[in-house]
Amino acid sequence: MLRQAPRFLLRRASAAAMRWSRPFSTDLPAETAGDSKFVDAWKKLIPNIDPPKTPSAYMAPRPPTPSTIPSKLTVNLVLPYDSVLSAKEVDMVIVPAATGQMGVLPGHVATITELKPGILSVHEGNDITKYFLSGGFAFVHANSIADIIAIEATPVDRIDQNLVQKGLAEFQQKLHSASTDVEKAEAQIGIDVYSALNAALTG
Amino acid sequence: MAMAALRREGRRMAAPLITPHPINPLRSSLASSDREHTLLGVRSISTQVVRNRMKSVRNIQKITKAMKMVAASKLRAIQTKAENSRGLWQPFTALLGDTPSVDVKKNVIVTISSDKGLCGGINSTSVKISRGLHKLNAGPEKECKYVILGEKAKAQLVRDSKKDIELAFTELQKNPLNYTQVAVLADDILKNVEYDALRIVFNKFQSVVAFVPTTSTVLSPEVVEREAEAGGKLGELDSYEIEGGETKSEVLQNLTEFQFSCVMFNAMLENACSEQGARMSAMDSSSRNAGDMLDRLTLTYNRTRQASITTELIEIISGASALEG
Numbered sequence: 001m002l003r004q005a006p007r008f009l010l011r012r013a014s015a016a017a018m019r020w021s022r023p024f025s026t027d028l029p030a031e032t033a034g035d036s037k038f039v040d041a042w043k044k045l046i047p048n049i050d051p052p053k054t055p056s057a058y059m060a061p062r063p064p065t066p067s068t069i070p071s072k073l074t075v076n077l078v079l080p081y082d083s084v085l086s087a088k089e090v091d092m093v094i095v096p097a098a099t100g101q102m103g104v105l106p107g108h109v110a111t112i113t114e115l116k117p118g119i120l121s122v123h124e125g126n127d128i129t130k131y132f133l134s135g136g137f138a139f140v141h142a143n144s145i146a147d148i149i150a151i152e153a154t155p156v157d158r159i160d161q162n163l164v165q166k167g168l169a170e171f172q173q174k175l176h177s178a179s180t181d182v183e184k185a186e187a188q189i190g191i192d193v194y195s196a197l198n199a200a201l202t203g
Numbered sequence: 204m205a206m207a208a209l210r211r212e213g214r215r216m217a218a219p220l221i222t223p224h225p226i227n228p229l230r231s232s233l234a235s236s237d238r239e240h241t242l243l244g245v246r247s248i249s250t251q252v253v254r255n256r257m258k259s260v261r262n263i264q265k266i267t268k269a270m271k272m273v274a275a276s277k278l279r280a281i282q283t284k285a286e287n288s289r290g291l292w293q294p295f296t297a298l299l300g301d302t303p304s305v306d307v308k309k310n311v312i313v314t315i316s317s318d319k320g321l322c323g324g325i326n327s328t329s330v331k332i333s334r335g336l337h338k339l340n341a342g343p344e345k346e347c348k349y350v351i352l353g354e355k356a357k358a359q360l361v362r363d364s365k366k367d368i369e370l371a372f373t374e375l376q377k378n379p380l381n382y383t384q385v386a387v388l389a390d391d392i393l394k395n396v397e398y399d400a401l402r403i404v405f406n407k408f409q410s411v412v413a414f415v416p417t418t419s420t421v422l423s424p425e426v427v428e429r430e431a432e433a434g435g436k437l438g439e440l441d442s443y444e445i446e447g448g449e450t451k452s453e454v455l456q457n458l459t460e461f462q463f464s465c466v467m468f469n470a471m472l473e474n475a476c477s478e479q480g481a482r483m484s485a486m487d488s489s490s491r492n493a494g495d496m497l498d499r500l501t502l503t504y505n506r507t508r509q510a511s512i513t514t515e516l517i518e519i520i521s522g523a524s525a526l527e528g
Binding site: 035037038050076078097102110113114116136142145147151 | 294
């Protein structure tokens with residue numbers, strides 16, 4: 001909370017507030033450069049209305065890349081209806097990337113990867129937590145922060161084996177009886193997800 | 204029945220009024236009630252008008268109170284959803300940065316508003332900001348189109364920017380908002396609209412009384428590549444290794460589409476919260492207003508009533524004294 005305060009104070013540009021901007025000057029320029037350009041252009045053209053806020057005003061700035069590799073990886077797992085993990089410090093995560101299972105350790109090279117339905121395992125000391133992800137994206141930043149954005153993530157112990165078998169059979173049926181490309185693609189997606197679920201339960 | 208009641212009241216008040224003193228202060232009210240009586244022609248029915256008005260104001264007060272309760276319960280339901288979805292857009296902004304001042308040829312402004320009214324000024328604010336963005340991004344060789352979600356913004360923007368409206372969606376809140384619905388909507392928009400930059404305008408829910416107009420910018424994959432090459436905020440994008448998918452541009456396209464649907468989901472939830480919160484405060488001030496009006500009308504009613512009683516008495520008394528002397 002306090003880290004955002006200097007940015008707001010800076011915008012007000014009061015002489016007293018300038019004192020506060022010093023300690024955080026490494027964070028500020030990247031965030032406010034684009035914003036101030038927007039704010040200035042707005043103020044020139046539309047002086048009567050306050051400019052709208054932009055998302056970076058609501059977000060804490062990310063830490064810069066450290067010079068040494070940190071010992072822990074910070075993981076954020078977000079879903080549309082919940083943030084399952086937010087800023088959790090772990091040793092390793094294994095994400096189900098489209099090219100296969102990918103392990104991410106602290107100091108991993110910056111990557112953007114698409115995810116396919118599969119298991120995400122979070123390793124913290126001796127605990128391993130497994131979630132079944134429906135698909136999404138994973139970003140690994142150079143400062144050892146991993147963002148995983150998925151549509152659904154359920155712990156593996158909540159998945160019902162019978163329903164998985166039924167679903168797999170159903171979609172295989174649909175693929176056989178599919179006529180158009182769209183139907184074939186939909187059936188194929190269903191089969192992919194259910195096979196991954198099956199593999200998650202057995203493997 | 205009214206006459207009998209007044210006569211009864213008259214008999215009760217007759218004793219003190221027979222003394223000469225109270226007549227003077229009553230004269231002014233007498234005169235005014237005389238005027239009212241001569242205007243309306245009939246005696247005690249002048250209270251009827253005020254009574255009708257009081258009944259309708261009381262009904263309005265009840266209705267607005269009920270609407271406030273309904274809005275409060277809807278807000279409770281949707282507020283947790285909106286707060287949980289706030290983590291969704293943050294990774295994208297962390298990766299791709301926030302670029303509201305990007306200079307592109309094809310801008311599309313997605314305005315999110317409500318379908319129902321009586322929610323204060325949030326829809327007008329969104330429309331004003333959208334118009335401002337339109338003005339900011341207008342220029343030679345640049346075009347700026349609108350995609351409108353919600354009846355209220357459509358009604359306002361159709362008036363002067365009809366040719367710029369590309370798509371309009373209404374009745375989005377018939378079923379509770381969920382990600383699948385928004386993903387389908389986002390898909391619709393992306394398929395039918397050519398864009399270089401999408402600017403989503405909505406009201407962010409800060410608290411029950413504070414709604415901040417906000418705009419989020421989502422760039423198309425080509426613009427992302429261009430900005431990455433140009434440097435600046437997106438300059439670091441090239442340092443990221445791209446995995447999955449055949450080519451970098453395919454992954455970037457999936458990324459931007461996913462970003463759009465995530466940002467839209469959060470924006471729609473926040474706007475829905477703001478709508479309910481604004482409706483709560485609008486209905487609250489309306490009930491308070493109705494309460495004030497009711498107080499004033501009650502005073503007028505009592506004055507009218509007392510004046511007509513006094514007139515009745517004066518007539519009786521003057522009639523009686525005329526008979527005697």
